[in-house]
Amino acid sequence: MRVWRAFPRGESVDFRAAENEDLALGSTWGTERTVRASVLRTLLLKVPQEEGEIAALRITGARITGVLDLKYATIDAAVRLSHCHFDGVPELYGARLRQLNLSKSVLPGLTSAALRVEGVLHLTDCHISGPTRLGGAQISGPLFMERARFTAPDDSEPVLQLNQAVIGGDLWAPEMRAHGQVRLTGASVAGRINVQDAEFDKPGGTALDAQNLNVGAHVRARCVRARGRIELRGSRIPGRLDLLHARLSHPGDTALRASSCVIGELWLRGGDRIEGALNLRRSQIEILTLEPEMLPDQVHLSNLMYTVLAPHESAERRLPMLERDDDRYEPYGYEQLTAAYRHVGDDDAARLVQLAKQRRRRTTLTWYGRLWGYVQDVTVGYGFRPLRAAVWLLSLMTIGSIAYGLDHPRPVKTDEAPDFNPVFYTLDLLLPVINFGQEPAFAPEGWYQWLSYTLIITGWILATTIVAGVSRTVSRQ
Structure with missing residues (x-):
């Protein structure tokens, strides 16, 4: 009454x-x-x-x-x-x-699929011990679920279903606890999503299924704890996907899958090392904040596009993530990392990435291709270490000059031979396109003849690798 x-x-x-x-x-x-x-x-x-x-x-x-x-x-x-x-x-x-x-x-429990609410839906501090079915719901205002707890007697269905839901405001759920799967597939949130300090717990399965999620602004998931997969494939988040200090765990499987996504900024920093694979394949991310310490043993970055990679780290700290993609050679990943370094003006790091790319490619070649690759690497660093060629030439010229200076080779024609010069004679042997008139006028004997053959062959190899390196440098510019 x-x-x-x-x-x-x-x-x-x-x-x-x-x-x-x-x-x-x-x-x-x-x-x-x-x-x-x-x-x-x-x-x-x-x-x-x-x-x-x-x-x-x-x-x-x-x-x-x-x-x-x-x-x-x-x-x-x-x-x-x-x-x-x-x-x-x-x-x-x-x-x-x-x-x-x-x-x-x-x-x-709560059975409210296809529910329409013209204003606000409050589930703040609720404890729902059965499936909460809000699939296809249309909420004109925000949805509040702060500190809400969702459980279910079994794992037969998600504990919280918001698939295909349309929320006209924010989805506000900091410190939410979900012991079972949360489903947000195909949901649309006009404002922000806040799940800071939330807990998604479904070991061995998908803890948060948010495929094809559309968000109008940011997703704040700082300090989130997830046991089980976080699935974001095909989602669109024009603002930030903030995973600072997050703890993601799904050993033996994928911990975070954000493939084929369009994201303004992705922040993965300050948290524990991810337990499980990280999958960012085919995604487009404007600013990727990725801390090397958070990266797991398996990282999938095939066809990932990003403009800025932060924080700025040395190439030595970034390259290992390109080697964790199923041990396959993916040239696109190296090109993308190179572009990111050039975007911030770090040409030295960009050259190191390109050198690492050539070394990784070498492992996919035949034995003679690998042999030629080793020669290019040792001599000029695949064109990214051009000063090495000068060092090799100077060393060989010094050896030849000393050897032929101690024991002059006999002239082919005594009356016509010029004065012998051990330095220019060695250069005649080393440089195949330059002729100082020394090499055809003198004929070494014994082991000096074998030394001349070695200098000629080495000169041709150095010349070829230098031309390849210069060509690569020119095309890079």
């Missing part, structure tokens, strides 16, 4: 005996605090009016017995059932409500 009299005037009815009572003991509350769900249903459907007043259902601290069945109903009055204990699972499938507030209530 108290509820019936208060409803037409929109007044609140508080049945609580104390402010901080344990709602888990709601099933023991007596008849003085018990309201039948059928009474609430009748009130909401008949909507008794009082002139000059706005009807609303506002109950605090009641035990609600039976099943609140509002399937397909259109309710014009605001509904607030906070600090309540529900004996049965509310049936709100296809209902249309102006506003629904179940904050701090205990429910055995």
Whole structure:
């Protein structure tokens, strides 16, 4: 009767005996605090009016017995059932409500797929011990689930279903606890998503399934803890995906899959090392903040596009992540990392990445290709270490000059031979395209002849690798 009299005037009815009572003991509350769900249903459907007043259902601290069945109903009055204990699972499938507030209530489940709420939906501090079905729901305002707890007696279905839901405001759920799968596939959130300090717990399975998620702004997931896979494939997040200080764990499988995504900024920094694989294949990320210490043993970056890679680290610290993609050679990853270094003007790091690319490619070649690769690497560093050629030439010229200076080779024609010069004779042997007139005029003998053959062959190899290196340098510019 108290509820019936208060409803037409929109007044609140508080049945609580104390402010901080344990709602888990709601099933023991007596008849003085018990309201039948059928009474609430009748009130909401008949909507008794009082002139000059706005009807609303506002109950605090009641035990609600039976099943609140509002399937397909259109309710014009605001509904607030906070600090309540529900004996049965509310049936709100296809209902249309102006506003629904179940904050701090205990429910055995919630069946509200295809629900429409014209205002705000509050599940703040709720403890729901069965599946919460909000798939296909349309909420014009924000959805609040701060500190809410979602559990289920078994793993037969997700504990929280928001697949294909449309939320016109923010999805606000910091410190939420979900012991089972949370499904957000195909959901659309016009504002932000905040799951900071939240916990997603489904070991060995998918803890958060948010494939094809569309967010209007940012996703704040700082300090989030996930045991099980986080699935974000195909999602669009124009702002930040903030995973600072996150702890992601799915050993033996993929811990975070954000492939084929379009993301403004992805922050993976400050957290524990990811346990499980990281998959960012085919995604487009404007600013990728990736801390090397967080990277797992297996990283998939095939066809990943990014403009800025932060924080700025040396090439030696970044290159290992390109070698953790199933031990396969992926040239695109090296090119993308090179572009990121050139974007910030670090040409030295860009050259190191290109050198690492050639060395990695060498492992895929035939034995003679690998042999030629080793020659290019040792001599000029595949063109990225051109000064090495000068060092080799200078060393060989010194050896030849000393050897032929100690024992001059005999002239081929004594009357026509020029004065012997050991330095220019050695250069004639080393440089195949330059002729100082020394090499054809003198004929070494014994081991000096073998030295001349060695200098000629080495000169041709050095010349070829220098030309290849110069060509690569020119094409790079």
